[in-house]
Every structure is written in structure tokens, then in C-alpha cells.
Amino acid sequence: MGMFDPIKGFGVTFSTMFKKVVTEQYPEEFHPTAPRYRARHQLNRHPDGLEKCVGCELCAWACPADAIFVEGGDNTEEERYSPGERYGKDYQINYLRCIGCGLCVEACPTRSLTMINFYELADDDRRKLIYTKEDLMAPLLPGMEEPPHPMRLGDDEQDYYTYGPELERDRSGKDEEALQ
Amino acid sequence: MTIAPEEQQTQVPEGHVKLTIDGQEVIAPEGELVIRTAERIGTVIPRFCDHPLLDPAGACRQCLVEVEVNGRAMPKPQASCTIAVADGMVVQTQKSSEVANKAQEGVMELLLINHPLDCPICDKGGECPLQNQAMAHGRATSRFVDTKRTFPKPLSISSQVLLDRERCVQCQRCTRFSEQIAGDPFIEMLERGPSQQVGTAETSDIVDSASHTSAGEPFQSYFSGNTIQICPVGALTSAEYRFRSRPFDLVSAPSVCEHCAAGCAQRTDFRRGKVMRRLAGEDPEVNEEWDCDKGRFAFRYAAARDRIRKPLVRDSGDGVLREASWTEALRVTSEALLGARAGAGVGVLSGGRLTVEDAYAYAKFARVALGTNDIDFRARAHSDEELEFLTGRVLGTSPGSAVSYADIEKAPAVLCVAFEPEEESPIVFLRLRKSARDRGTRVFHIGQWATPAVRKTFGELLTCAPGAEAAVLDGIAEHASDLDEALRTDGALVLVGERAAEVPGLFAAVDSLVRRTGARAAWVPRRAGERGSLDAGAAPTLLPGGIRYDDERARNELESLWGLEGGALPARRGRDTAGMLAAAARGELDALVVGGVDPDDLPDPEGALRALRAAGFVLSIEMRPSPVTELADVVLPIAPADEKSGSYLNWEGRSRGFEVTLAGTGALPDCRLLDTLAVEMDVDLFTQTPAAAAADLAKVCELRGSTATGQPVEAGSSARRELGTGQVWLATWRELIDNASLQVDEPYLAGTARRAVLRLSPATAQRFGIERGKPASVHTELGTLTLPAELTDMPDDVVWVPARSPVSVRSALGAGHGAAVGLAAASTEGDRG
Numbered sequence A: 001m002g003m004f005d006p007i008k009g010f011g012v013t014f015s016t017m018f019k020k021v022v023t024e025q026y027p028e029e030f031h032p033t034a035p036r037y038r039a040r041h042q043l044n045r046h047p048d049g050l051e052k053c054v055g056c057e058l059c060a061w062a063c064p065a066d067a068i069f070v071e072g073g074d075n076t077e078e079e080r081y082s083p084g085e086r087y088g089k090d091y092q093i094n095y096l097r098c099i100g101c102g103l104c105v106e107a108c109p110t111r112s113l114t115m116i117n118f119y120e121l122a123d124d125d126r127r128k129l130i131y132t133k134e135d136l137m138a139p140l141l142p143g144m145e146e147p148p149h150p151m152r153l154g155d156d157e158q159d160y161y162t163y164g165p166e167l168e169r170d171r172s173g174k175d176e177e178a179l180q
Numbered sequence B: 001m002t003i004a005p006e007e008q009q010t011q012v013p014e015g016h017v018k019l020t021i022d023g024q025e026v027i028a029p030e031g032e033l034v035i036r037t038a039e040r041i042g043t044v045i046p047r048f049c050d051h052p053l054l055d056p057a058g059a060c061r062q063c064l065v066e067v068e069v070n071g072r073a074m075p076k077p078q079a080s081c082t083i084a085v086a087d088g089m090v091v092q093t094q095k096s097s098e099v100a101n102k103a104q105e106g107v108m109e110l111l112l113i114n115h116p117l118d119c120p121i122c123d124k125g126g127e128c129p130l131q132n133q134a135m136a137h138g139r140a141t142s143r144f145v146d147t148k149r150t151f152p153k154p155l156s157i158s159s160q161v162l163l164d165r166e167r168c169v170q171c172q173r174c175t176r177f178s179e180q181i182a183g184d185p186f187i188e189m190l191e192r193g194p195s196q197q198v199g200t201a202e203t204s205d206i207v208d209s210a211s212h213t214s215a216g217e218p219f220q221s222y223f224s225g226n227t228i229q230i231c232p233v234g235a236l237t238s239a240e241y242r243f244r245s246r247p248f249d250l251v252s253a254p255s256v257c258e259h260c261a262a263g264c265a266q267r268t269d270f271r272r273g274k275v276m277r278r279l280a281g282e283d284p285e286v287n288e289e290w291d292c293d294k295g296r297f298a299f300r301y302a303a304a305r306d307r308i309r310k311p312l313v314r315d316s317g318d319g320v321l322r323e324a325s326w327t328e329a330l331r332v333t334s335e336a337l338l339g340a341r342a343g344a345g346v347g348v349l350s351g352g353r354l355t356v357e358d359a360y361a362y363a364k365f366a367r368v369a370l371g372t373n374d375i376d377f378r379a380r381a382h383s384d385e386e387l388e389f390l391t392g393r394v395l396g397t398s399p400g401s402a403v404s405y406a407d408i409e410k411a412p413a414v415l416c417v418a419f420e421p422e423e424e425s426p427i428v429f430l431r432l433r434k435s436a437r438d439r440g441t442r443v444f445h446i447g448q449w450a451t452p453a454v455r456k457t458f459g460e461l462l463t464c465a466p467g468a469e470a471a472v473l474d475g476i477a478e479h480a481s482d483l484d485e486a487l488r489t490d491g492a493l494v495l496v497g498e499r500a501a502e503v504p505g506l507f508a509a510v511d512s513l514v515r516r517t518g519a520r521a522a523w524v525p526r527r528a529g530e531r532g533s534l535d536a537g538a539a540p541t542l543l544p545g546g547i548r549y550d551d552e553r554a555r556n557e558l559e560s561l562w563g564l565e566g567g568a569l570p571a572r573r574g575r576d577t578a579g580m581l582a583a584a585a586r587g588e589l590d591a592l593v594v595g596g597v598d599p600d601d602l603p604d605p606e607g608a609l610r611a612l613r614a615a616g617f618v619l620s621i622e623m624r625p626s627p628v629t630e631l632a633d634v635v636l637p638i639a640p641a642d643e644k645s646g647s648y649l650n651w652e653g654r655s656r657g658f659e660v661t662l663a664g665t666g667a668l669p670d671c672r673l674l675d676t677l678a679v680e681m682d683v684d685l686f687t688q689t690p691a692a693a694a695a696d697l698a699k700v701c702e703l704r705g706s707t708a709t710g711q712p713v714e715a716g717s718s719a720r721r722e723l724g725t726g727q728v729w730l731a732t733w734r735e736l737i738d739n740a741s742l743q744v745d746e747p748y749l750a751g752t753a754r755r756a757v758l759r760l761s762p763a764t765a766q767r768f769g770i771e772r773g774k775p776a777s778v779h780t781e782l783g784t785l786t787l788p789a790e791l792t793d794m795p796d797d798v799v800w801v802p803a804r805s806p807v808s809v810r811s812a813l814g815a816g817h818g819a820a821v822g823l824a825a826a827s828t829e830g831d832r833g
Helices: A005-017 A058-062 A103-107 A157-179 B034-040 B098-113 B129-137 B173-182 B225-230 B293-297 B326-342 B356-369 B384-394 B405-410 B426-439 B452-456 B469-474 B481-488 B498-502 B506-517 B530-536 B552-561 B577-585 B605-614 B627-631 B670-680 B690-704 B762-768 B809-813
Strands: A041-043 A068-074 A086-094 A113-115 B016-021 B024-029 B064-069 B090-092 B161-163 B188-190 B197-199 B236-238 B251-256 B265-271 B274-280 B312-314 B321-323 B346-349 B413-417 B442-447 B460-463 B493-497 B520-524 B591-595 B617-622 B634-637 B646-649 B655-658 B727-733 B758-760 B775-779 B784-791 B798-802 B820-825
Touching: A041 A086, A058 A068, A058 A103, A103 A113, B016 B034, B024 B034, B034 B064, B064 B098, B098 B129, B161 B225, B173 B225, B173 B426, B225 B236, B225 B274, B225 B293, B251 B655, B274 B293, B312 B326, B326 B346, B326 B591, B326 B617, B326 B634, B326 B670, B346 B356, B346 B577, B356 B530, B356 B591, B356 B646, B356 B670, B356 B690, B384 B498, B384 B506, B384 B520, B384 B530, B405 B426, B413 B426, B413 B481, B426 B442, B426 B452, B442 B452, B442 B469, B442 B481, B469 B506, B481 B506, B493 B498, B493 B506, B498 B506, B506 B520, B530 B646, B552 B690, B577 B605, B591 B605, B605 B627, B605 B809, B617 B627, B646 B690, B670 B690, B727 B809, B758 B762, B758 B775, B762 B784, B762 B820, B784 B809
Parallel strands: B016 B090, B346 B591, B413 B442, B413 B493, B442 B460, B493 B520, B591 B617, B617 B634, B727 B798, B758 B784
Antiparallel strands: A041 A113, A068 A086, B016 B024, B064 B090, B161 B236, B188 B197, B251 B265, B265 B274, B312 B321, B312 B634, B646 B655, B727 B820, B758 B798, B775 B784, B775 B820
16 A cells, blocks of 8 residues: 555545536426426317317327326317317326336327426325326417317317317417517 | 048038138038138138128128139139038138238228228227227228218217217128117118218108108117127217226126026126126027117116115114114114014015025025014015916926026917016017027017017017906917917917016916916016025025925924024915015014115005004115115115125026126125124024025025926916996006116116107097097006007007106006006196106
8 A cells, every 4th residue: 555545535536626516406406308308298288278188098008007097078069178079088197107108198199198398206195196187288378278168270170180280380470470 | 520630531411511711621511601610710701790690791891702612713702701601612711812811901991991080089999890900901001092971970879879970881780780689670771872871760861761761760779789889890889888988997897687587698897996888798598699778778876876885773862864883783783673573573575686695695584583484575566376386387497497598599489478578578588589580489479569579579469458368368278279279389488477466367377378288487577686586585485495384394404404493493474575564564563674675666655665664673775775765774785786796597597696896895795794684683694605605505405406396376366346437457567768776877778768658549548538649647546647648559448557667657556557547638737757
């Protein structure tokens, strides 16, 4: 053992002392993820606020962790939540089970289910980690209206699926105009 | 046996042919369809329209194969579901023939052209033959770029069935089922060519009377649920099950229908402890693959909000029922019953819906714990004559020794006496129709008017006034020689319904008729538990295992088997339901144990309520509140059929065992409850579980072998009254869908109930000044029942009303089948029921 060896060990310490700190002070300081980072799920809406979810349960079928529970419901003319016949009456994701694999998003036939950046899925209560439909629904953007309400963008669900993207673009175009 | 061995020369049995399928030699019975022969050797040819129980149609063209007969190939691929095997035929399926494979792929592509991409919202998704075959045999992409044909959807063609014409592949399974099996051709193929569609007269939007198949009626069939089950796409879906769940959510359990004595095998699908739907199970010997709408759709009573889940005890202070612990409820009950046993005695009304095991527990409880023969399962009109007939001809019979479904199918002639097959035992009705349609069985009905069942079984109706059925039977030899001759042929049957108990002398007449002609008689009760209760000894004259109450030796053997002291079993003949209620009303019974009996079903509902009020103590063993609950001192909750195991004996005497579907609900089967109650009374029943009860009953049955005595039946007193002025004879029987207690919370099912009408002959109507469609009323001194009148071809001075739709005839009039009642035209403002 050499004479300078004890001091050598501090070499790393001293050299690091003057470098830029990479430690993140989470949760005191929040750092946003990359924009395309996929964490918590979200149930999207059509441009008029109707739900995209049709309650088909394909997400639940695809889920390898059995984390999703869906129950379908029947739309009526008086009480409409989504275009077409069927909507998701009950929708729950158990984040104690979810492994974030995203197979549910791939399975979704209406692009209702997508994932957003929000990743803070930890709690000390089981019940708080079972997200229900209210927790998962996308927020209402300008121009959207909370369902139930009649179809505003067309006569039937075909209009929504066929022209949905166009309508979306039109609407966002208008929003930009409005902003300018 | 079917696969030819390797030797060159194979023996072809008589009536069989040898053919080659995919290079493999097969021996098949003549007339077999190629699609089934292929299936037997393990080659599944895709199909949609083919169904083994329906006539071949060749409608979907999915099962195309290449066929070569006599060395000559047929020019085009053939539908294997319509072509019968022939000697030397060479068949190449999609497995060995590129032509067949391409043809099938082509058909699939054409079928999918107009099929909407609806799978995510379609109830069939996940269990859809079209979906499965499109995945297995179809192309990955569609070449069709044009607009699909669309229809408005969904159309409700009855309250139960929803039609989506876009999804339909025109396989005609539903229309063929309705026409061939059920005999209700309300649904038909309409239009031609590309606009061909399934529909009812209501859905057809063209005004061409030629394409209307029925007179504007919706799809009102008691069997419409089967069309939903056999639809190979999602064109017909169930309104009740709409969007409730997906196949992968469901846990399926085999079950047995608890609604009637047919004993249908069923499949119960549940999700998270709740039954979502029921499907017909497969049992070729019983229900084949069908069931009735009541069995399929009526299951929500078990999840009804008002179901009793905790014991209720009437508070001694304020006289109100309050929830109590099991310990308290059992203590109160046992003290009261012990007191009543020491006093005037206890009567047991066990009801007609018990499993064999539960009925046995009731029977043993009455004899051992209560020391009485006062127990009767018959919660309906009944007679001693009926009990004699049951002891003489029905007790202990089984399909091997007595009439079975197979016998109905083979019978040359069947006589239905006081029995409405379609209303009271729908699967018996389907068999009658099948044998009449396929084998030309002659079906005779003795009744008051030509019910739909008479027409659909191609039947012959012998009309008579209600109550005169016995006289008709006695007069057969004289007045209906062709029927007499038909009943003398080998295999002829006489089916007797529960209504026979209301006609004095009818069981004796049936007994002497079968003695005279050699036809065999079968009793077809309505309720699922009646046959089992008879064999399990829940009857006033019969102990378990068919031991008569007055057979002292057998009773002593039973005493030693049950571990009782000699002479412990009661030797006095028990009272029947009416006898017990009358005794209780007179104060000759101190307590009544009532197991799921609705007073409205009893011969005298008013008297029954009086008796319940008069009895010192009433124990109600129930699932949901009933008029008995209001008068009970203690109410003990029990498990519905889904939450217990057990077995029913169906009308044939066939044991229909079932396991627990919804486990762990904590609801107790009757046998467990009675066992615990008996322990509280210091008696052991050994019926802790249905399995234990069944084992105990099996030991009892070994004692005497539980057989029908074959003794002749003596006619009961049949003093016929004369009609007074303004009176007519009342004919009445239960309909399949009515206001029964197991049909609560079922709006979809109730929608297909038959319209409640009052039927009478035109001459009678004229005499009483009643017009068609206008309300008419029947009345007795107790009350009035008003219904719209319908003119029907039936004997004069007879009026028919449904027994429990909308209200119980028994409770409204205090009268039943064969009674004399007053008839009058009701004012138009009166309620139309």
C-alpha cells in the first residue's frame, strides 16, 4: 500500500466536485419527459367531445396483465356518449397490474386509447391506482362538449370515422386562425 | 369402423356406401351428407348454413368441394352440405384440392363484401363463426373498394331479438329453425338478389303483399332465442345481452334449467359473479340443442334487488320483520316448531321448485323433526286421485322403464290430455312437432280450442267443455274409433298435464284408457321440482323412496336406516296442501313451514292467506318477498338454482344433476338450512350438502326400489254442477310467459308473452252481447276479471282466460279450470287488463 493511496481515492470526489450536477431533484423539481414518451393511458374524444371509445373490450382482450376492465353500453338518441350504437359504459385500468406494454393501444380499433406523458403512477392506496373512466377521459378542449349529446359532426358514425381527421384539421386550423 | 382398414377388399355393411374423401376410403351410411362424413374422419369443411338438426339448404355456399361420381367429375364445385354420399364417390375438400380451396376463399370474399367492419361493436365478436373462418380461410385484404350495402340498424323484430341486416349472410338458419323446428314462421327471407334480406312483415318496407309471410306480426315465438344462438354472424342478437360482455370475460358453467320439468341442459355464462346470459346446452336425449325463451332469458330473479339475503324475524314488540342473525332466527324457529310439534302439529308446504336433494330434506325434516306426514309439494290445484295416479303410474319411473323423449319421437300416436305442450313443457312440444313433421306421428289434443300448439303439431283437436275431459276419454272407444285404433298401436302415448288434477275422474279415465288400449301414460308436470319431490317423498302418502305411509314393514326398515326408534315415524296419513291449509285455518295446525309457495297458485288463495294468518307460527323459506312473507314469523333465505348444486328429475324421471355456478355467495341450499334447523331441534337429518342428501336418499331408495305400484286409480267424486243463468264453464291454464315469480325484472322476455285475451265462441259472445276486441268480464262472488274478448272456434258456454297473465285467475275469481262462472260484457271504460 503506497503512501498516497488514501488521497488517490478522493481524486474522483474532487474531480467530480467541479462538474455539472446531473442529479434530478424529483419530486421537488419536475422534469418533463420526451414528448413521445408513453406512460398513463388516455381515452380520447372526437372533435365535438363525443367519446371515441366504443366499449369493444379489445384492449382488455389484448392486455397480457389483465389490467383493463370494460363494460359496453347502448347509446340511445336521448343519451349519446359516442357516435354509433355502442359506448364504453365502464372503463377501468388497474395500474398495479399495468406493465405499460402498449398492446391495448395497438388493439384499439378507434384510436380511443392512447398513452400520454404522465407517469406518476404510485400511491399507497390500491383503490387510487384503479383509474376509472373519469380519470382516463381526455380533457375537453375548446369546441368540445361534455357527452351525452347528439352527434354534431355528421349523421352517423361513418361520418366521424371517414371525415374525422379532416374535421379535426379544419377545427385546429380554425383554432390557429383564432389565435393569430 | 368408419375408416377403412388397409386391405383392398373392405366389407361394406348393408345400407352403407364406400367413398373416398381426400384420398382416404370411408364407409358411410346411405343418405349421409358429405360434410358430415368428412367431419367424421376429421376434415372440417367450413360452413355457415349447415346445421345437423335443420333440413339442408345449401344457402351460404361456403362448403364447396370437388366431387367425382362414377369416374366423372362434376363440372363445378358442389356444396357438401346438400350432397349425399354415393358409392364410389370421390370427394376432394379444401385440404387436397386447389379448386375447392379457391372456391371457398372466393365465397368468403363475396360474403364479406357487404359485411360491415362492425366486429368491435358486434355482440358476436369473439365467438363468431364468420370472424373465425375469415381469419382462417379468408384473404388478408379486401379487393372491394365500392360502397357497402347498408340498412338501418339495429331493428328490433321482437322485444328479445335485434336484427342487423348488414351483417346477415343469408344462411337461412333462423328462418329454417322458425319454420321447421318451432313452427313460428314469423321471420322469412324477403326480396331477391342483392337486396335479399331476413325480415318480418313489419321490417319489410315494400308494399308487396306476396312477400309478406305473416299478418304483420312481430317475431313472437317462444323459441326465438334459439335463432340468436344459431346465427353464425351477428345478424340476430339478444336485446337482453346487448353489449353486456365479451366471450373472454365470461366463465361458462353447464347448468340445468330450473323453470320447467323438461330438464333442459343449459350453459350459464357469468362475469364477476353475475349471470350475463344463458344458452341452450347440448343433450341429444333431452333438449337436443334448443331451449325455450323462458329458460334462456329468465334468470335475473336471482339478482333481484328485493332478494332476501339475511334471516328475518318478526319482532315480538312492534310486530315488524327485522333482520336477525342466523343463530337467533334458528333458535326462534326451532322453539316455535318444537312447541307446535308438541301441540296440534306442523304442516309443510314444500313447493314445486325443489331439487331432489332439497325435497328429500323437506320430506325427512317433516317425518323426523316434525313427526308428521303433513307435507305436500303441490302448490297448485290437486286431488287424491292425482296422488293415486302418481303412486300407481309415475313414481320411480325413469327413461328406461317409462316414457322418454325418444319414445315421443318414435310414437305413432300421442294423445295430450289436459296438457298444453307449448305453454307447459316447450321441449315436449318441440319433440311432438318433430315427430309429427318427420315421422307423421298423429298428435291428438283434448282441450277447449285449437291452440297454436295444436296447429304446429299438425294435431287433431277433440273439443269438450272444461271439466268434461274424463267423459271424452271414456267415450273414445265409442265416438272416436280412429283415435282408439291409433292408441292401440305399439308405442302410442298419453301425456297428462297438471291441469288434470282439476277435473274429477280424469286420472281414473286416463288409467282405464291405457289399461284398455295398451298405450303408455306419462305425467308432464309444469314445475321442475314436482317429479323429484314425488320420488323424494315430499307427499302426504309417500315417504322417501316410494314407501307408502301405511306400509309398516317398510316404515320399520326406514326407521332403522334413519337410526330412529321403532315406531318413531308417523303412521297417520298426511294431509294434502288444501287439507293442511284448511286445518290451519281451523286451528288444527299450530305452525306452517312454507317453502317458496305463492298463495296465488293455490286452489284457494284467500283461504291460504286466512290459514297463514290463523297459524300460530309461519316459517317462510324464501328467496324473494311474497304474500307469505308478510304473514311469516320467521323468513329464512335460501339459494337460487345458480348458487347451489343438486339435481332435478325431469318429467321422464331422468336425473338432471348440476353443480354450483356462482360459488361462494354464502346462500344456503334448502337441504343445508333444514339440516341446521333440525340440529337446533336436536335431530340429525344428514343433509348438510346436496351430495350428502343424495347419498342418504340413494340408501333409502335401495330399501324398496321405489317403483310405481300399478294399482288402478279410483275416480274422485265428480258431482257435476249445472250452469246457472248467465254462467259459463271456465277453461284456464298457465301460459309460458306470464307474471310468474321467476320472471320478474325481465322486460325483454315479457314482451313476447301472448296477448291476454278472453276467448269464447261467436255464439256465446252473441248471447252475452260481447263484441270482438271489446272488454268482457268473468265473475264469481269473489271478484271479476276483465280482458278483451277474442272470438274463437270453441264449444258454446265456455270461456277461456290465461291463468296468470296479467293476474291470477285463482286470486281474482277463486275458481279454476272447470268451474262455473258468470260472464258479462264489461263497460268500455273498464280496464283492459
